Protein backbone atom coordinates (compact mmCIF):
# COMPACT_ATOMS: atom_id res chain seq x y z
CA UNK A 263 0.00 0.00 0.00
CA UNK A 264 1.21 3.50 -0.80
CA UNK A 265 2.26 5.49 2.28
CA UNK A 266 -0.40 7.87 3.67
CA UNK A 267 1.74 10.95 3.01
CA UNK A 268 3.79 12.12 0.06
CA UNK A 269 6.24 14.98 0.49
CA UNK A 270 7.60 16.65 -2.62
CA UNK A 271 10.70 18.82 -2.27
CA UNK A 272 14.19 19.23 -3.69
CA UNK A 273 16.96 16.82 -2.77
CA UNK A 274 18.21 19.03 0.05
CA UNK A 275 17.35 19.50 3.71
CA UNK A 276 16.05 23.13 3.58
CA UNK A 277 12.32 23.62 4.08
CA UNK A 278 11.62 19.92 3.59
CA UNK A 279 13.64 18.60 6.51
CA UNK A 280 11.41 19.75 9.41
CA UNK A 281 8.54 18.00 7.64
CA UNK A 282 10.61 14.85 7.20
CA UNK A 283 11.66 14.99 10.87
CA UNK A 284 8.07 15.37 12.09
CA UNK A 285 6.79 12.54 9.89
CA UNK A 286 9.66 10.36 11.08
CA UNK A 287 9.18 11.33 14.72
CA UNK A 288 5.55 10.23 14.55
CA UNK A 289 6.31 7.05 12.66
CA UNK A 290 4.06 8.29 9.84
CA UNK A 291 5.09 6.55 6.66
CA UNK A 292 5.69 8.85 3.73
CA UNK A 293 7.00 8.92 0.21
CA UNK A 294 10.03 11.20 0.19
CA UNK A 295 9.71 12.51 -3.35
CA UNK A 296 12.87 14.47 -4.17
CA UNK A 297 12.91 16.59 -7.32
CA UNK A 298 15.99 17.16 -9.40
CA UNK A 299 16.06 20.95 -9.51
CA UNK A 300 18.25 21.18 -12.61
CA UNK A 301 16.31 18.79 -14.82
CA UNK A 302 12.77 18.18 -13.65
CA UNK A 303 11.76 21.34 -11.82
CA UNK A 304 10.72 23.51 -14.82
CA UNK A 305 8.13 20.95 -15.86
CA UNK A 306 6.88 20.37 -12.29
CA UNK A 307 6.71 24.00 -11.13
CA UNK A 308 3.52 24.94 -13.06
CA UNK A 309 1.68 22.08 -11.35
CA UNK A 310 2.52 23.23 -7.83
CA UNK A 311 -0.23 25.18 -5.98
CA UNK A 312 1.90 28.36 -5.79
CA UNK A 313 4.76 27.32 -8.06
CA UNK A 314 6.93 26.23 -5.15
CA UNK A 315 7.83 23.28 -2.94
CA UNK A 316 7.51 21.70 -0.42
CA UNK A 317 4.03 20.32 -0.88
CA UNK A 318 2.38 17.57 1.09
CA UNK A 319 -0.19 15.16 -0.35
CA UNK A 320 -2.56 13.17 1.84
CA UNK A 321 -5.77 11.31 1.02
CA UNK A 322 -6.02 12.88 -2.43
CA UNK A 323 -5.47 16.44 -1.17
CA UNK A 324 -2.47 18.70 -1.66
CA UNK A 325 -1.16 21.54 0.54
CA UNK A 326 1.78 23.92 0.34
CA UNK A 327 3.61 26.13 2.92
CA UNK A 328 6.18 24.33 5.04
CA UNK A 329 5.35 25.90 8.41
CA UNK A 330 1.62 25.24 8.02
CA UNK A 331 2.45 21.64 7.12
CA UNK A 332 4.70 21.33 10.18
CA UNK A 333 2.02 22.76 12.45
CA UNK A 334 -0.52 20.27 11.11
CA UNK A 335 1.88 17.35 11.54
CA UNK A 336 2.79 18.53 15.04
CA UNK A 337 -0.89 18.19 15.95
CA UNK A 338 -0.98 14.71 14.45
CA UNK A 339 2.08 13.58 16.43
CA UNK A 340 1.15 15.45 19.67
CA UNK A 341 3.99 17.93 19.79
CA UNK A 342 1.77 20.97 20.29
CA UNK A 343 0.78 22.98 23.37
CA UNK A 344 -1.93 22.00 25.83
CA UNK A 345 -3.90 25.19 25.11
CA UNK A 346 -4.01 28.10 22.66
CA UNK A 347 -1.54 30.15 24.69
CA UNK A 348 1.04 27.38 24.67
CA UNK A 349 0.54 27.03 20.92
CA UNK A 350 1.14 30.75 20.59
CA UNK A 351 4.40 30.43 22.53
CA UNK A 352 5.55 27.58 20.27
CA UNK A 353 4.59 29.53 17.13
CA UNK A 354 6.53 32.56 18.37
CA UNK A 355 9.72 30.49 18.66
CA UNK A 356 9.21 28.93 15.22
CA UNK A 357 8.71 32.41 13.73
CA UNK A 358 11.87 33.60 15.50
CA UNK A 359 13.88 30.74 14.00
CA UNK A 360 12.50 31.74 10.61
CA UNK A 361 13.39 35.41 11.16
CA UNK A 362 16.95 34.35 11.91
CA UNK A 363 17.10 31.93 9.02
CA UNK A 364 15.71 34.61 6.67
CA UNK A 365 18.46 37.05 7.65
CA UNK A 366 21.12 34.41 7.02
CA UNK A 367 19.50 33.57 3.67
CA UNK A 368 19.68 37.24 2.63
CA UNK A 369 23.42 37.06 3.21
CA UNK A 370 23.94 33.63 1.67
CA UNK A 371 22.07 34.32 -1.56
CA UNK A 372 23.55 37.80 -2.11
CA UNK A 373 25.51 37.72 -5.35
CA UNK A 374 27.21 41.12 -5.22
CA UNK A 375 30.43 40.56 -3.26
CA UNK A 376 30.71 44.01 -1.69
CA UNK A 377 27.07 43.97 -0.58
CA UNK A 378 27.54 40.43 0.73
CA UNK A 379 30.59 41.48 2.76
CA UNK A 380 28.66 44.38 4.27
CA UNK A 381 25.70 42.13 5.09
CA UNK A 382 28.09 39.53 6.55
CA UNK A 383 29.70 42.09 8.87
CA UNK A 384 26.36 43.05 10.38
CA UNK A 385 25.13 39.46 10.44
CA UNK A 386 28.11 37.85 12.14
CA UNK A 387 28.98 40.70 14.50
CA UNK A 388 25.55 41.82 15.62
CA UNK A 389 22.50 39.93 14.36
CA UNK A 390 23.65 36.37 15.04
CA UNK A 391 25.06 37.01 18.54
CA UNK A 392 21.84 38.87 19.39
CA UNK A 393 19.58 35.99 18.32
CA UNK A 394 21.78 33.11 19.43
CA UNK A 395 22.36 34.50 22.92
CA UNK A 396 18.63 34.98 23.43
CA UNK A 397 17.76 31.55 22.05
CA UNK A 398 20.51 29.93 24.11
CA UNK A 399 19.23 31.46 27.32
CA UNK A 400 15.71 30.26 26.47
CA UNK A 401 17.14 26.77 25.95
CA UNK A 402 18.83 26.99 29.35
CA UNK A 403 15.66 28.20 31.08
CA UNK A 404 13.65 25.40 29.45
CA UNK A 405 16.09 22.62 30.37
CA UNK A 406 17.34 21.78 26.90
CA UNK A 407 14.17 22.70 25.00
CA UNK A 408 13.23 26.02 23.44
CA UNK A 409 9.86 26.56 25.04
CA UNK A 410 7.48 25.13 27.67
CA UNK A 411 10.26 23.13 29.34
CA UNK A 412 9.52 20.06 27.23
CA UNK A 413 9.81 18.72 23.71
CA UNK A 414 7.58 20.55 21.22
CA UNK A 415 7.65 20.90 17.46
CA UNK A 416 9.68 24.11 17.90
CA UNK A 417 12.64 21.92 18.96
CA UNK A 418 12.14 19.59 16.01
CA UNK A 419 11.88 22.60 13.72
CA UNK A 420 15.08 24.07 15.13
CA UNK A 421 17.10 20.84 14.92
CA UNK A 422 15.90 19.98 11.42
CA UNK A 423 16.64 23.45 10.10
CA UNK A 424 20.02 23.87 11.67
CA UNK A 425 22.21 22.04 9.19
CA UNK A 426 20.92 24.17 6.34
CA UNK A 427 21.30 27.31 8.43
CA UNK A 428 24.94 26.38 9.15
CA UNK A 429 25.42 25.66 5.48
CA UNK A 430 24.07 29.09 4.49
CA UNK A 431 26.28 30.82 7.06
CA UNK A 432 29.22 28.56 6.13
CA UNK A 433 29.93 28.28 9.81
CA UNK A 434 29.01 26.09 12.75
CA UNK A 435 26.92 28.75 14.40
CA UNK A 436 26.07 27.07 17.69
CA UNK A 437 29.60 25.81 18.42
CA UNK A 438 29.78 28.19 21.39
CA UNK A 439 26.15 27.90 22.50
CA UNK A 440 25.99 24.80 24.64
CA UNK A 441 22.29 25.03 25.50
CA UNK A 442 21.32 25.19 21.83
CA UNK A 443 23.59 22.23 21.19
CA UNK A 444 21.61 20.39 23.89
CA UNK A 445 18.32 21.20 22.13
CA UNK A 446 19.68 19.75 18.89
CA UNK A 447 21.15 16.72 20.66
CA UNK A 448 17.86 16.07 22.50
CA UNK A 449 15.97 15.97 19.21
CA UNK A 450 18.63 13.91 17.44
CA UNK A 451 18.59 11.34 20.27
CA UNK A 452 14.89 10.53 19.76
CA UNK A 453 15.02 6.99 18.30
CA UNK A 454 12.81 7.66 15.25
CA UNK A 455 14.66 10.88 14.44
CA UNK A 456 18.02 9.24 15.01
CA UNK A 457 17.08 6.46 12.60
CA UNK A 458 15.98 9.03 9.99
CA UNK A 459 19.25 10.96 10.28
CA UNK A 460 21.35 7.80 10.10
CA UNK A 461 19.59 6.75 6.92
CA UNK A 462 19.18 10.02 5.05
CA UNK A 463 21.01 12.99 6.39
CA UNK A 464 24.69 12.25 6.18
CA UNK A 465 26.02 14.70 3.60
CA UNK A 466 27.64 13.21 0.54
CA UNK A 467 31.01 14.77 1.42
CA UNK A 468 33.00 15.05 4.64
CA UNK A 469 36.06 17.28 4.78
CA UNK A 470 38.48 16.78 7.65
CA UNK A 471 40.98 19.53 8.34
CA UNK A 472 42.19 21.86 11.09
CA UNK A 473 39.98 24.70 12.27
CA UNK A 474 41.71 27.19 9.97
CA UNK A 475 41.30 28.24 6.34
CA UNK A 476 44.70 27.35 4.65
CA UNK A 477 44.53 24.14 2.58
CA UNK A 478 40.97 23.32 3.60
CA UNK A 479 39.34 26.54 2.45
CA UNK A 480 39.61 26.05 -1.35
CA UNK A 481 37.80 22.74 -0.88
CA UNK A 482 35.17 24.38 1.32
CA UNK A 483 34.76 27.13 -1.28
CA UNK A 484 34.33 24.66 -4.15
CA UNK A 485 31.85 22.52 -2.24
CA UNK A 486 29.91 25.65 -1.26
CA UNK A 487 30.07 27.08 -4.78
CA UNK A 488 28.49 23.91 -6.13
CA UNK A 489 25.87 23.72 -3.38
CA UNK A 490 27.31 20.33 -2.39
CA UNK A 491 26.40 19.66 1.22
CA UNK A 492 29.38 18.56 3.27
CA UNK A 493 30.38 17.87 6.84
CA UNK A 494 33.00 20.43 7.78
CA UNK A 495 34.91 18.32 10.31
CA UNK A 496 37.39 20.67 12.01
CA UNK A 497 40.05 19.09 14.17
CA UNK A 498 41.87 20.80 17.01
CA UNK A 499 45.65 20.54 17.28
CA UNK A 500 45.56 19.01 20.75
CA UNK A 501 43.79 15.94 19.28
CA UNK A 502 46.14 15.69 16.33
CA UNK A 503 48.47 12.89 17.46
CA UNK A 504 45.62 10.44 18.09
CA UNK A 505 44.01 11.27 14.73
CA UNK A 506 47.16 11.35 12.61
CA UNK A 507 47.64 7.61 12.87
CA UNK A 508 44.26 7.02 11.19
CA UNK A 509 44.75 9.32 8.20
CA UNK A 510 45.68 7.80 4.82
CA UNK A 511 49.09 9.51 4.63
CA UNK A 512 49.30 10.87 8.18
CA UNK A 513 48.23 14.27 6.86
CA UNK A 514 45.08 16.26 6.16
CA UNK A 515 42.96 16.53 3.91
CA UNK A 516 41.02 13.61 2.63
Ligand SMILES: N[C@@H](CCC(=O)N[C@@H](CS)C(=O)NCC(=O)O)C(=O)O
Nearest residue numbers: 276277313314315316326327328329
Ligand atom coordinates in the same frame (compact mmCIF):
# COMPACT_ATOMS: atom_id res chain seq x y z
N1 LIG B 1 6.91 29.99 2.30
C1 LIG B 1 7.14 28.83 1.47
C2 LIG B 1 8.40 29.07 0.67
C3 LIG B 1 8.61 27.97 -0.35
C4 LIG B 1 9.89 28.19 -1.14
O1 LIG B 1 10.51 29.29 -1.12
N2 LIG B 1 10.29 27.16 -1.90
C5 LIG B 1 11.47 27.23 -2.72
C6 LIG B 1 12.46 26.16 -2.32
S1 LIG B 1 13.10 26.38 -0.69
C7 LIG B 1 11.09 26.95 -4.16
O2 LIG B 1 10.16 26.23 -4.44
N3 LIG B 1 11.90 27.48 -5.08
C8 LIG B 1 11.78 27.23 -6.49
C9 LIG B 1 11.02 28.26 -7.22
O3 LIG B 1 10.46 29.19 -6.61
O4 LIG B 1 10.97 28.14 -8.45
C10 LIG B 1 7.26 27.59 2.38
O5 LIG B 1 7.70 27.73 3.54
O6 LIG B 1 6.88 26.49 1.95
